[in-house]
Amino acid sequence: MDLNYTAEDLAFRDTVRAFLDANLPKDLQQKVLNHKRLSKEDFVRWHKIVAKQGWVGTGWPVQYGGTGWTPVQRHIWEEECAAAGTPSILPFGVNMVAPVIMAFGNEAQKSYYLPRILNCDDWWCQGYSEPGSGSDLASLKTRAERQGDHYIVNGQKTWTTLAQHADMIFCLVRTDPAVRKQEGISFLLIDMKTPGITVRPIIMLDEEHEVNEVFFDNVKVPVENLIGEENKGWTYAKYLLGHERTNIAAVGRAKRELLFLKRLAGKQMKSGKPLLDDPMFSSKVASLEIEIMALEMTVLRVLSQESAKRGPGPEASMLKVKGTEVQQMLTELMVEAVGPYAMPFDPAYLEGEQEHAVTEDDDAAPLAPYYFNFRKTSIYGGSNEIQKNIISQMILGL
Numbered sequence: 001m002d003l004n005y006t007a008e009d010l011a012f013r014d015t016v017r018a019f020l021d022a023n024l025p026k027d028l029q030q031k032v033l034n035h036k037r038l039s040k041e042d043f044v045r046w047h048k049i050v051a052k053q054g055w056v057g058t059g060w061p062v063q064y065g066g067t068g069w070t071p072v073q074r075h076i077w078e079e080e081c082a083a084a085g086t087p088s089i090l091p092f093g094v095n096m097v098a099p100v101i102m103a104f105g106n107e108a109q110k111s112y113y114l115p116r117i118l119n120c121d122d123w124w125c126q127g128y129s130e131p132g133s134g135s136d137l138a139s140l141k142t143r144a145e146r147q148g149d150h151y152i153v154n155g156q157k158t159w160t161t162l163a164q165h166a167d168m169i170f171c172l173v174r175t176d177p178a179v180r181k182q183e184g185i186s187f188l189l190i191d192m193k194t195p196g197i198t199v200r201p202i203i204m205l206d207e208e209h210e211v212n213e214v215f216f217d218n219v220k221v222p223v224e225n226l227i228g229e230e231n232k233g234w235t236y237a238k239y240l241l242g243h244e245r246t247n248i249a250a251v252g253r254a255k256r257e258l259l260f261l262k263r264l265a266g267k268q269m270k271s272g273k274p275l276l277d278d279p280m281f282s283s284k285v286a287s288l289e290i291e292i293m294a295l296e297m298t299v300l301r302v303l304s305q306e307s308a309k310r311g312p313g314p315e316a317s318m319l320k321v322k323g324t325e326v327q328q329m330l331t332e333l334m335v336e337a338v339g340p341y342a343m344p345f346d347p348a349y350l351e352g353e354q355e356h357a358v359t360e361d362d363d364a365a366p367l368a369p370y371y372f373n374f375r376k377t378s379i380y381g382g383s384n385e386i387q388k389n390i391i392s393q394m395i396l397g398l
Contacts, residue, residue, distance in 0.1 A: 005072070013076050020084045023049050032085040033260075035366035037208060037350050040123070040165045046087040047120040056094060056118050064102060064110065065118050071303030075251075082252030090162070093117040093124040097170045100187065100240050104228035113189070125163040127171035127190070127214060128237070130156060134379075135386040137172070138181045138234060142216060144173035144188060146223070146230075151175075151188065153196075153219040159380065163199050163212040166192045176231050187233035189225040196220070206369035207347055241316075241382060248381050249323030251296045257330045258289060264363055265337045275337055288329050295322050314394035317387035324377040324384060331371040338364040345369070 005013070028042055050056050058074045060066025069077070098117050101109055116122045133140040142155025153173055163169065169190050176184035190197075196219040202211045228236055262285065265276040275281050302315050335342045341364040349357045349365050357365035378384045392398040 005076075009072055009076060012073050013080065016077055016080045017084075019053060019055075020080060020086065023053070024084055024086055025049075028087055029085040031352065032087060034362060035350075035370050036352055038087055040162075043087050043090055044120050044123075047089055050089060051119050056089060056120075057098075059095070060098065060114075061102070064114050071300065074303060075300060079252040079255065082250075082256045085256070090123075092126050092161070092170075093120070093122065096126060096240050097124055097189070100170070100227060100236050103239060104187075104232075104236050108224070109189075109227065122167040123162070123165050125160050125166035125169045125192075125214075127157040127160060127169045129159045131158050135383045137237070137382075138185065140172055140174060140185065142171065142173050143177070144175050144186060144221070146175070149223050151221045151223060151226070153188070153190065153216045153221055155216050157214040157216075158212075159202070160199075160212045160214045161210060163192070163214050164201060164209065168192060169214065170227075172233055172237055175233075179231070182234040184231055185233040185237070186230050187227040187236045188221055189227065190216075190219065190221050194219050194221065205372045206345075206350075208369075208373070210373075248377070249295060249299050249319040250327065251292065251299050251323070254292050254295070254323070254326050254330060257327075257334075258285075258292060260363075261285065261288075261330060261334055261337065264334060268337050268339075281333075281337070284333060288326065288333065291322070291326050291329070295319070295326055298322070314390050317382075317390045318395075320381055321378075321384045321387045321391070327374050327377050331367070331374045334367045335371045338367060342367040342371070 025045070028038075028046055030036075031038055031042065047056065054065075055067055055077070057064065057066035058069055058077055062068040067073075094117060098114060101113055105113070113122075117124070127142075128137060128140075130140050130142060140155075142153065142157065144151040144153045151173070153171070155173070157169075157171065160169070169192055171188045171190055172185050173188050174184050175186040178184070192199075196217040198215040198217070200213040200215070201209045202213060204210055227233075262276060265281060265285065266274050268275040270278050270281075276285070298315070299319060302319060338361070341359060341361050344357075344359050344365065345368065346357050346359070346365045348354045349362070350369065356362055359365060382390075
């Protein structure tokens with residue numbers, strides 16, 4: 001693989017940097033770089049800035065409003081956004097349900113939903129996991145019974161990220177309980193304002209309201225909201241999960257956080273020297289940096305497959321496993337670097353209600369909540385244990 005950018009790639013990078021310099025609001029940038037919490041308004045504001053430029057659909061075909069960028073250009077964009085400290089473009093609409101609509105939806109669904117996703121007119125959430133159906137997603141029990149031109153949906157989803165803000169939810173529902181479990185599932189788009197939907201918050205260890213339970217009690221969903229064919233939803237679900245696992249890798253963010261870790265360790269002292277000069281600690285940082293470099297090369301390989309119209313395959317599971325392990329190693333080393341200074345819990349600083357942390361160490365203040373939050377990454381999107389099974393079966397042939 002040629003690891004050098006072409007002249008065209010370098011020119012594209014300059015264009016991206018100029019856009020970010022001119023358009024990234026400084027208050028959003030500081031929130032991201034300082035590991036503070038982002039509000040719904042923060043995410044929507046940045047999304048609409050990028051949408052105005054026409055750069056939201058980085059992996060979309062041009063015919064649907066996408067950029068038509070090459071895999072390398074997409075990588076450059078993500079890397080530069082991470083380095084600059086932009087909020088994420090949330091994946092649920094752009095990178096998860098949109099590819100499913102493009103691949104399996106009808107023309108009416110494409111013409112209605114895709115422009116709204118690009119412009120963030122709808123905030124989407126994902127209705128997959130249930131209390132008894134996590135990694136064994138095919139065992140889901142949420143039912144959708146056809147009654148004339150509607151489905152009646154009953155059941156429960158859980159760990160539904162940011163559902164408290166959502167306008168729409170894409171859901172896996174069981175439409176035929178009599179067949180093999182993978183064969184009786186359908187893929188529905190449901191308006192969150194429909195009567196019978198209840199969203200109940202799940203407050204995490206860091207006291208943040210990030211995930212929810214969602215209950216469906218005789219929720220009436222038009223049949224026109226079915227994606228593709230009834231009982232074919234498992235096929236669409238696997239297609240979506242490939243896109244989700246590719247994006248979980250977050251290489252650009254890992255590279256930015258590596259720089260933060262080095263700066264953090266450079267100002268912490270041990271035996272009269274910066275911690276970064278300590279042989280044991282510096283070897284851990286070096287090993288992590290090597291892992292990030294290897295992860296980046298694997299991401300580029302998978303993106304190259306997508307550009308050849310093959311879509312993410314089981315290699316996406318490799319990205320999910322290694323990407324989440326890297327993220328967890330980063331947060332572990334950050335906490336290790338600052339030691340007891342990570343212990344105080346300062347929600348007022350995290351929420352932006354006060355300019356500086358009570359401990360007067362603004363870098364250390366968010367690190368314990370950051371560490372605990374990233375414990376979940378090896379579980380969501382299909383646990384890493386399940387991903388290793390997929391790798392062993394589909395790549396290694398075991």
